[in-house]
Amino acid sequence: MSVPKHIGIILDGNRRFAKRLMVKPWQGHEWGAKKFREFLDWCFECGVNEVTAYVFSIQNFNRPNEEFDYIMKVFKEEVGELLKPENLKKLNDEGTQVTFIGRLWMLPKELQELQQQIMKATSQNNKKTINFAMAYGGREEIIDAVKKIAENVKSGKLDVNKINEELFTKELSITSEPDLVIRTGGEQRTSNFLPWQSTYSEFIFIEKMWPEITKDDFLECIQEYEGRQRRFGK
Secondary structure: OOOOOEEEEEOOOHHHHHHHOOOOHHHHHHHHHHHHHHHHHHHHHHOOOEEEEEEEEOHHHHOOHHHHHHHHHHHHHHHHHHOOHHHHHHHHHOOEEEEEEOOHHHOOHHHHHHHHHHHHHOOOOOOEEEEEEEEEOHHHHHHHHHHHHHHHHHOOOOOHHHOOHHHHHHOOOOOOOOOEEEEOOOOOOOOOOOOOOOOOOEEEEOOOOHHHOOHHHHHHHHHHHHHOOOOOOO
């Protein structure tokens, strides 16, 4: 059984799912958060070691103020939930590290503080990893990495001839490459999610909205992944 060790997930369809139920579009994010907790259980039960979730992009800052505030409220509640003693103990007992990647400085200060708390509290764990891509954009991540390298070249700390893929990768938010990327919501594009890291990832696109996917849907993705031949250009 060839289970992907690292899964990237693009959580798409929260608003459309809410509209279908005739409630305010952004209320779908609450259902989406609940579904993500279930999704993590499915992943770890199958032997997946790392999950990277695309939960809020740089472009999402263009959403209406009311929706933005609502989403930030959901995020604060979810991170606060992780920080509860019983949940933090579970994370540490299971060796799960929680990280946040992206331009986190763009997020509300209170949320940033909660993020730093959970990252610090789980920083020594090394069995499982949950990465939340927030205020994240793949192109922006690459630009930020280029700036760091350029500064090192400018200051004389780095010889330009030493720049290679390995060095560049180290300047990114995460160096791990997802084996499988799943996108819900029926769209078949990557939307600026991990462009460098997902070069050789397998992609699966699901028609269902994110809040309505089931464990059976997830297991079908795993089965499809197992049936693919990963050649890595060979």
